[in-house]
Amino acid sequence: MAVPVAFFAVFFAYPVAAIVARGLKAGGHWQFGRTADVLGQSDIRHVLWFTTWQAFASTVLTLLIALPGAYVFARFEFRGKQVLRAAVTVPFVLPTVVVGTAFLALVGRGGLLDGLWGVRLDTTVWAILLAHVFFNYAVVVRTVGGLWSQLDPRQEEAARMLGASRWTAWRKVTLPALGPAVAAAALMVFLFTFTSFGVVQILGGPTFSTLEVEIYRQTAQIFDLSTAAVLTIVQFAAVGIILAVHAWSVRRRESALRLVDAAHTARRPRGAGQWALLAGVVATVAVLILLPLGVLIQRSFEGPDGFGFTYYKALASSDSGVFLVPPIEAIGNSLTYALAATAIAVVIGGLAAAALTLPHSRLRSSGGTPLAGRLVRGFDALLMLPLGVSAVTVGFGFLITLDKPPLDLRGTWILVPLAQALVGVPFVVRTMLPVLRAVDGRLREAAAVLGASPLRAWREVDLPMVRRALLIAAGFAFAVSLGEFGATVFIARPDRPTLPVAVARLLGRAGDLNYGQAMALSTILMVVCAVSLLLLERIRTDRTTGEF
Amino acid sequence: MSTIIKATAVAVAAGLGLVTLSACGGSDSGKDSADSKTVTLVSHDSWAVSKNVLKDFEKSSGYKVTVLKDGDAGEAVNKAILSKDNPQGDVLFGVDNTLLSRALDNGLFQPYEAKGLDQVGTEYQLDKGKHRVTPIDTGNICVNYDKKYFADHKLTPPASFDDLAKPAYKNLLVTENVSTSSPGLGFLLGSAAQYGDNGWQGYWKRLKANGVKVVDGWEQAYNEEFSGSAGGRKAGGDRPLVVSYASSPPAEAIYSDPQPKTAPTGVATGTCFRQTEFAGLLSNAKNEKGGKALLDFLIAKQFQQDMPLNMFVDPVTKDAALPADYAKYDVKVDSPQTMAPQKIADNRDAWVKTWTSLVLK
Numbered sequence: 001m002a003v004p005v006a007f008f009a010v011f012f013a014y015p016v017a018a019i020v021a022r023g024l025k026a027g028g029h030w031q032f033g034r035t036a037d038v039l040g041q042s043d044i045r046h047v048l049w050f051t052t053w054q055a056f057a058s059t060v061l062t063l064l065i066a067l068p069g070a071y072v073f074a075r076f077e078f079r080g081k082q083v084l085r086a087a088v089t090v091p092f093v094l095p096t097v098v099v100g101t102a103f104l105a106l107v108g109r110g111g112l113l114d115g116l117w118g119v120r121l122d123t124t125v126w127a128i129l130l131a132h133v134f135f136n137y138a139v140v141v142r143t144v145g146g147l148w149s150q151l152d153p154r155q156e157e158a159a160r161m162l163g164a165s166r167w168t169a170w171r172k173v174t175l176p177a178l179g180p181a182v183a184a185a186a187l188m189v190f191l192f193t194f195t196s197f198g199v200v201q202i203l204g205g206p207t208f209s210t211l212e213v214e215i216y217r218q219t220a221q222i223f224d225l226s227t228a229a230v231l232t233i234v235q236f237a238a239v240g241i242i243l244a245v246h247a248w249s250v251r252r253r254e255s256a257l258r259l260v261d262a263a264h265t266a267r268r269p270r271g272a273g274q275w276a277l278l279a280g281v282v283a284t285v286a287v288l289i290l291l292p293l294g295v296l297i298q299r300s301f302e303g304p305d306g307f308g309f310t311y312y313k314a315l316a317s318s319d320s321g322v323f324l325v326p327p328i329e330a331i332g333n334s335l336t337y338a339l340a341a342t343a344i345a346v347v348i349g350g351l352a353a354a355a356l357t358l359p360h361s362r363l364r365s366s367g368g369t370p371l372a373g374r375l376v377r378g379f380d381a382l383l384m385l386p387l388g389v390s391a392v393t394v395g396f397g398f399l400i401t402l403d404k405p406p407l408d409l410r411g412t413w414i415l416v417p418l419a420q421a422l423v424g425v426p427f428v429v430r431t432m433l434p435v436l437r438a439v440d441g442r443l444r445e446a447a448a449v450l451g452a453s454p455l456r457a458w459r460e461v462d463l464p465m466v467r468r469a470l471l472i473a474a475g476f477a478f479a480v481s482l483g484e485f486g487a488t489v490f491i492a493r494p495d496r497p498t499l500p501v502a503v504a505r506l507l508g509r510a511g512d513l514n515y516g517q518a519m520a521l522s523t524i525l526m527v528v529c530a531v532s533l534l535l536l537e538r539i540r541t542d543r544t545t546g547e548f
Numbered sequence: 549m550s551t552i553i554k555a556t557a558v559a560v561a562a563g564l565g566l567v568t569l570s571a572c573g574g575s576d577s578g579k580d581s582a583d584s585k586t587v588t589l590v591s592h593d594s595w596a597v598s599k600n601v602l603k604d605f606e607k608s609s610g611y612k613v614t615v616l617k618d619g620d621a622g623e624a625v626n627k628a629i630l631s632k633d634n635p636q637g638d639v640l641f642g643v644d645n646t647l648l649s650r651a652l653d654n655g656l657f658q659p660y661e662a663k664g665l666d667q668v669g670t671e672y673q674l675d676k677g678k679h680r681v682t683p684i685d686t687g688n689i690c691v692n693y694d695k696k697y698f699a700d701h702k703l704t705p706p707a708s709f710d711d712l713a714k715p716a717y718k719n720l721l722v723t724e725n726v727s728t729s730s731p732g733l734g735f736l737l738g739s740a741a742q743y744g745d746n747g748w749q750g751y752w753k754r755l756k757a758n759g760v761k762v763v764d765g766w767e768q769a770y771n772e773e774f775s776g777s778a779g780g781r782k783a784g785g786d787r788p789l790v791v792s793y794a795s796s797p798p799a800e801a802i803y804s805d806p807q808p809k810t811a812p813t814g815v816a817t818g819t820c821f822r823q824t825e826f827a828g829l830l831s832n833a834k835n836e837k838g839g840k841a842l843l844d845f846l847i848a849k850q851f852q853q854d855m856p857l858n859m860f861v862d863p864v865t866k867d868a869a870l871p872a873d874y875a876k877y878d879v880k881v882d883s884p885q886t887m888a889p890q891k892i893a894d895n896r897d898a899w900v901k902t903w904t905s906l907v908l909k
Contacts, residue, residue, distance in 0.1 A: 022630075043901075043904070043905070205763065205764055206725040206727075206728070206762055206763065206764045206908055207908055217727065217728065219626070220619065220622065220623045220626060221622050221623070221626075221727065221728060222727065222897065222900075223622070223626045223629070223650065224897070396627075396630060399627060399630055399631055400630050400631060403631060403633075403634045489619075490619075490627075505593065507767075
C-alpha cells in the first residue's frame with residue numbers, strides 16, 4: 001500500500017496542492033475570502049449551473065440510449081458481437097479532441113448533416129449532449145451489461161411460472177438486481193460529463209463553458225490563478241461527492257447476487273420483437289458511433305486530388321512547420337509513452353488493488369473492524385480522484401513542483417507517462433479488484449501452511465487466477481494512455497508530440513493539408529485503440545468484466 | 549491466445565525496463581539547457597524559421613538551438629511566469645504588447661540591450677531604456693474583406709470602425725471571442741482606442757445590433773465563416789468581413805496555386821490595431837551568453853528578412869527588406885490604433901468581462 005500512496009502523494013496530491021496554494025496564497029496569506037467572491041460572480045454561477053444540468057441531461061440521455069444496448073450485449077448471441085463491443089468502446093478511449101472533431105465533421109458547417117439536410121448542430125447544446133452519449137455509451141454497456149450477462153435468467157422465468165407478467169417479473173426480479181449497477185454507471189457518466197473539457201471546448205462555441213473549461217481559461221488564458229484555484233476546489237468537492245456516492249452504490253452491488261457464467265445466459269434472439277430490438281440497437285450504434293468515426297476516416301482519404309493517401313503521405317514530411325519532426329513520429333512517441341504509462345499503472349494499480357484486497361479477505365475471515373473497512377473504501381475512492389481533477393491543474397502543478405532535485409523531471413520524457421498513468425491506475429484497480437476479491441484467501445493460507453513463502457504463494461495461487469484480469473487491466477490502461485490529452489498537452493515536449501497532441505496542433509492550423517493530416521492521424525489513433533480493444537475482447541473471460 | 553499473452557507480457561516487461569532505465573539514467577535530453585553549447589528558445593506554436601537561416605546562426609555562433617513551442621502566446625507566457633525560478637529555456641519569444649505588462653510585472657526577463665537595436669523603429673520599443681525585452685516583429689489586426697463579394701454587390705468595402713456599424717454592412721462581419729483569441733482582443737482594444745474608455749461599449753452595442761457574429765477562435769472565423777479565404781469558400785462561409793491580420797491577404801495569395809495578380813481579399817485600413825511581438829532573456833536563464841547571441845540574431849537582417857514568409861509578420865528593423873512575393877501583396881497600414889501596455893494591463897480583465905456580458909449574453 002505504501003508504494004501507491006507515495007506515488008499519488010508525489011505525482012498527484014503534491015502538484016495539485018501546490019498550484020492551488022499558489023492561487024490562494026497572496027503575500028504569504030491565505031485568501032479563503034476569495035471563495036465567496038468568485039462564487040458570487042454571476043458568470044461563474046452560470047458556469048456551475050450549466051456544468052451541472054448538461055451533465056445531468058447527458059447522463060439521462062446516455063442511459064436511455066445505452067440501456068437497450070446493455071441488454072442486447074448481455075442476453076443475445078449474434079455474429080460480430082465481439083467486434084461491435086470493441087467498436088462501441090473505441091470512443092471511450094479516444095481523446096476528446098478526436099471525438100469533437102468527429103462530431104464537427106458530422107454536425108458542423110459543411111458536415112454530413114449540413115450537406116444532406118442543412119442541419120447544423122455545432123455551438124448548440126445538442127451537439128454536446130450527443131457527443132457525450134457517443135463517448136460514454138461503452139461505460140453503460142460494460143458496467144450494466146457485464147452484470148446483466150451474469151444474472152441467472154431462470155430467476156425471471158421462475159417468477160413468470162408463478163404467474164407474474166413479463167413486466168412484473170422484470171420489475172421485481174431483474175431490476176432490483178441491476179439497480180446498483182445502473183446507479184454506478186450513471187454516476188460514472190455523470191462524473192465524466194461533469195468534467196467534460198475537449199468536447200465542450202470544440203463543440204460549445206463561446207457561449208457554453210463547463211467548470212473544467214473555465215479552470216483552463218482562468219489558468220492558461222486569463223492567468224487568474226486564484227479564481228482557478230477556487231474553481232478547482234469546487235470541482236474537487238463535487239467530484240468527491242460523486243465518488244462517495246459511487247463507492248456506496250458499488251458496495252451495495254457487492255451484496256450477494258447469484259451470478260452465473262455469462263456464457264450460458266446469452267442466446268440467439270427469438271421472435272420478431274427480439275430481432276427488432278437487436279436491429280434497433282445495431283442501428284443506434286451505427287448512426288451514433290460508427291457514423292462519426294466513419295466520417296473521420298472518409299475525410300482522411302478525401303484529398304485535394306480525389307480519394308487517396310495524400311494526407312497519409314504528408315504525415316511523413318516535416319515541411320509544414322507545425323512540428324519540428326514529421327507528424328508520423330507521433331505514433332512512435334505515443335506507443336512508447338503508452339507502454340511506459342501502462343507499466344507504471346499496472347505496478348501501482350496492481351499493488352493498490354492487492355492492498356485493497358488484503359483487509360477485505362481478512363475482514364471476511366475474522367470479522368475485522370469497521371474502521372479498517374472504511375479506510376480501505378476511502379483509499380479506493382481516492383484512487384479515482386485523478387479522473388475528476390482538471391488536467392490543466394495537474395499539468396501546471398507538474399510544471400511548478402517537479403522542477404527541483406530530487407524530482408527534477410520537467411525536462412525528461414518520463415513526465416508524460418507519469419501523468420498518463422494517473423488516469424490509467426483507476427482502470428487497473430477497478431478491473432483487478434473484483435477478481436482479486438474472488439480469490440479465496442484460504443487457498444493462500446493453505447499454501448502458507450504447506451510451507452510456501454508469501455511470494456511463492458502469490459505466484460502459485462494468485463497469479464494464475466488474476467493473469468487475465470491483469471492483461472485486461474494493462475490493455476485498458478494502454479488504450480487510455482494512448483488517448484490521454486488534457487495533461488499530456490501541457491507537458492509533452494514539442495519535439496515529441498503524442499498522437500492526440502499532434503491532432504490538436506494540426507487542427508489549430510489553417511489550411512487543407514493540416515486538416516487532412518489531423519483526420520489521418522485520428523484515424524491511425526482510432527485503429528490502434530480498436531486493435532488493442534479487440535485483443536482484449538479475445539482474452540476477456542466472463543469473470544473479469546470489471547467495473548468499466 | 550498464449551502468443552497474445554506472451555506478446556503483452558513482453559511489452560509490459562519492456563515498458564518496465566524503460567521506466568527503470570530512465571529512472572537510473574536520468575534524463576535523455578532534459579539537461580540540454582545546462583550545456584553551454586545549447587541555447588533554448590521557448591516560443592508559441594506559431595514560431596517558424598527557414599532551416600538554413602537557423603543553421604547559419606548555429607554555424608556562426610557555435611550554439612545549437614533547441615526550440616520549445618508551448619501552446620498559444622498567452623499559455624507560453626503564463627507557463628514561463630510559473631516556472632520563472634527554474635525556466636525551461638533561455639529566451640522567450642512571443643510576448644506581444646497585450647501581454648507585455650504581465651510578463652514585466654512578474655519579473656520574467658533580465659535586461660540586455662541587443663546589438664543592432666538602433667535599427668529598430670522607436671515606435672516598437674515599448675520598454676525603452678530598460679531593455680528587458682527586444683521588439684522582434686510587428687503586424688496589424690484589421691478587418692479583412694472579400695473583394696469578390698463587394699464587387700458582385702456593387703458595394704464599397706468598409707474602411708473604418710464607424711463603417712462597420714452602418715446598415716449597408718448588416719450581418720456581414722464575423723469576429724472572435726475576446727477572451728480566447730488574440731485578434732479578437734486586438735479588435736476590442738482598437739475600438740477602445742478609437743472611441744475611448746467609455747465610448748467603446750456604445751460602439752459594440754451598435755455592432756451587435758448590426759448583426760456581428762462571434763466565434764471562439766481565429767481558425768473558425770477565418771477558415772469557416774469568412775467567404776474570402778480558400779478554406780471559407782470551401783466550407784461555404786457566408787460572411788464577407790472578418791477580423792484577421794493585415795498580412796492575411798499576402799498569405800491568401802502566396803498559398804494559392806497559381807498565384808493571382810492581386811490578393812482575393814483586402815484590408816479595411818481604418819480598423820487596425822498594432823501588435824508587436826517581443827523576445828527577452830529569461831531571468832534565470834542557464835545559458836545567458838547564448839541567449840544574448842540569440843537575441844542579437846533575432847533582430848539581425850537575415851532573420852528579419854526571413855520572418856515575413858514564415859510567420860506572416862513585418863520586420864521591425866529599418867534595414868530589412870520585404871521578400872518580393874510578400875511585398876507584392878502587402879497592404880500598407882498608415883496610422884493603426886495603439887495602446888500603452890500598462891493601460892492594457894489595467895483594463896483588460898474588466899473590459900473583457902464587460903464585452904462578454906454586452907455581446908455574448
